[in-house]
Amino acid sequence: MNFMQSEAREKAERASSEPGLSRRQEVPLVPAASIAGRALVTVIAIMTFLAALTAGTAILIADAARGWDQSIAREMTIQVRPIPGHDLGAETAKAAAIARATAGIAEVKPFTKAQSEALLQPWLGSGLDLSELPIPRLIVLKLDRGKPLDAAALRKALDDEVVGASLDDHRFWMRRLAIMAGTVVVVAVVIFILVMIAMVLAVGFATRGAMAGNREIIEVLHFVGAADSYISRQFQRHFFRLGLRGGIFGGGLAILVFFLSGILSAFMRGTAGGTQAQVMFGSFELGSKGYVAIAVIAGAIAVTTGIVSRVIVFRHLRKLG
């Protein structure tokens, strides 16, 4: 620099290492305090929490539905109702024999009287004398995947030869559950989209507020030769950080909720309510896939926050010109 030759030279020799300047962390050009950070972090945390909760629930239900689909393919039951004047045990044995003789069935497992009563225990509680109640018997049929089963023929044979027997292939029930599960997933996706829209709007408001509050700074940056893209990157950096913080809070909370409900459902196993819920949803454990999904959502929200603010700032700066 030749405009400061004389006296400046020797001074400059001493200046080379300044303790206060060696901090590598650059001070942001947009001051953090100028952005309504805490409010935005809270909004983003809530949004992330809701999005993660919906996504996690949808994953749980979709997984359970897949389980139902598989069991529908593998199992049927014959129900034998007690009819006065007929021996329930003998009728059950007859039905089991017919089933064994049918092609396409791999295994026939008749439930004894005690086993049938035990099945009811979760719903009725223990310590009840069920011997007086007319409890139907169940025969569980495991299907042979290799050979097709003629369900109509089996149903006809049972109708003809066994009093009180009926074949339940679960299909009706399972189909309804599958439709319900599908509906839940669709609803979850819709909620997810709404949450994302709300979040983008919130980030938009916050960005515009931050720009209005930093107009002087933006003006000075322009005068010293900062490009619009550079200025919008400054805002993006800030908002990405806010988004990340909100995402970590919200996503972390959702993970905690699923984790606790998993533990809770493990505790409840064996109680009446717990068993019912388990029949419907499998275990409440989300599994690593679900947790990864939540982490991805939180990360995506942080990135979206950064990008949205950058685009808004950039477009706004273009309009100023």
Next chain:
Amino acid sequence: MVRFENVGLRYGMGAEILRDISFEIGPQSFQFLTGPSGAGKTTLLRLILLSLKPTRGLISLFDRDAVSLNKDAITGLRRRIGVVFQDFRLLDHLTTYQNVALPLRVQGRDEFAYRAEVVELLRWVGLGERMNVLPPVLSGGEKQRAAIARALIARPELLLADEPTGNVDPTLARRLMRLFAELHKSGTAVVIATHDLALMDQFENARRLVLADSRLHIYE
């Protein structure tokens, strides 16, 4: 470098503040822009900076017609111009050092590459001890020097200084003027807006652009 042709300007619906202004600022020239308070000196500098659009007339900057420039081109031109604002416009949340380094930082340069240069310039303008304080703590004169240092740090081809000695004592004013003179000798075109007659008398043979009654009179 700068050419105005019949430029007129009014703010909103008000009267014309500048009327029929035509002049040229050549490379490596040195001139004062003067006139009574409210004559439009700051306004004229803002026109040169392209932060105001003229209501009439043509402005060209570095041989390019101002109306033809897009934003990126304007950014590019501004990097060739250093400005000292009358009201300094330092960023209050950055230290003196960071403020002065700002033009280099926004160009994406690495701090390691410019640190020594910034420190050297800060010492030259007498802010060596005030490098790590925030502007609100600085005196008016110190702010002024920081603003000047910020305008010079990127070695502009054109320096616009709006009342650069308005807040300093005569001794420091002379020193800062010497700095501008050296800058001019090293090849920078300099425009200094001032109404300090004593200051201008130190540079008797400098060109003077005088604003009066909305018009510009040039004394070579």
